[in-house]
Amino acid sequence: MMRFGSNARNEIAVAPDAAIELRGVAHSLAGREVLRGIDLRLSERRIGLVGRNGSGKSTLARVLAGLIAPDSGAVTIGGTDVARDRRAALRLIGVLFQNPDHQIIFPTVAEELAFGLKQLGQSRAEAAAGADGMLDRFGKRAWRERSVTELSQGQRHLLCLMAVLAMSPAVILLDEPFSGLDIPTTRQLRRMLDGVAPRVLQITHDPSALDGYDRVIWLDEGRVRADGPPEETLALYLAAMEEDADAGTDLFD
Numbered sequence: 001m002m003r004f005g006s007n008a009r010n011e012i013a014v015a016p017d018a019a020i021e022l023r024g025v026a027h028s029l030a031g032r033e034v035l036r037g038i039d040l041r042l043s044e045r046r047i048g049l050v051g052r053n054g055s056g057k058s059t060l061a062r063v064l065a066g067l068i069a070p071d072s073g074a075v076t077i078g079g080t081d082v083a084r085d086r087r088a089a090l091r092l093i094g095v096l097f098q099n100p101d102h103q104i105i106f107p108t109v110a111e112e113l114a115f116g117l118k119q120l121g122q123s124r125a126e127a128a129a130g131a132d133g134m135l136d137r138f139g140k141r142a143w144r145e146r147s148v149t150e151l152s153q154g155q156r157h158l159l160c161l162m163a164v165l166a167m168s169p170a171v172i173l174l175d176e177p178f179s180g181l182d183i184p185t186t187r188q189l190r191r192m193l194d195g196v197a198p199r200v201l202q203i204t205h206d207p208s209a210l211d212g213y214d215r216v217i218w219l220d221e222g223r224v225r226a227d228g229p230p231e232e233t234l235a236l237y238l239a240a241m242e243e244d245a246d247a248g249t250d251l252f253d
């Protein structure tokens with residue numbers, strides 16, 4: 001099995017099987033209720049999250065990562081409130097957002113990869129070594145000194161995933177992780193994700209991306225509409241999507 005992070009300080013500070021708990025999570029954006037009271041206990045290794053455009057998935061991802069404190073309710077991972085303890089949250093959950101440009105802050109690949117490791121308390125040399133190690137795993141050592149602006153959108157996406165993996169969080173949250181990636185890169189990422197020990201929570205519109213998953217949650221208008229084994233949740237979800245498509249339900253209300 002692959003391991004990420006050889007440095008002792010990079011080890012996960014909590015048991016990797018620590019559950020994610022959402023209690024009464026509600027949140028509004030611009031006066032609109034986007035999350036409407038979500039209660040979940042997530043302890044499976046591979047969990048999928050599906051739902052129509054605008055159903056609240058990405059907002060829920062931000063709340064799960066502690067990047068937004070919900071208006072009411074709380075999210076804890078292994079008992080730690082991720083919105084209150086941001087430092088601990090870095091080790092607990094790493095997020096790969098849909099758009100890499102919302103995530104990348106440094107001009108070069110090496111600096112971007114090293115940043116998260118320094119945030120975990122690693123020295124400059126340790127972080128540089130960790131960044132190189134991650135580039136080697138993906139056969140991308142040649143990217144080291146490259147300017148991020150010279151990478152394609154898909155390559156920037158891969159860089160963000162490497163940055164998340166390098167930090168060895170207990171939970172990896174992926175928002176449409178394979179959009180814009182070519183087939184070999186997608187397969188490489190899937191293999192990599194299958195090999196990592198932590199829990200993976202994947203937001204996707206592609207049911208096949210959830211093959212082999214333990215549990216799938218369907219979010220609809222900010223509420224959990226179905227939750228259970230993938231084949232059950234996805235059957236309900238896909239049937240409803242067909243109905244909505246036939247009825248021409250407005251996607252962009």
Ligand SMILES: Nc1ncnc2c1ncn2[C@@H]1O[C@H](COP(=O)(O)OP(=O)(O)OP(=O)(O)O)[C@@H](O)[C@H]1O
Nearest residue numbers: 029030032034051052053054055056057058059060
């Ligand atoms: N920054 C914001 N300000 C105001 N409203 C927002 C903001 N971000 C999202 N919303 C609204 O919140 C709702 C949920 O958006 P969210 O991005 O969470 O949906 P999603 O399920 O991830 O959608 P998609 O599948 O299209 O990515 C939408 O109605 C959206 O218009």
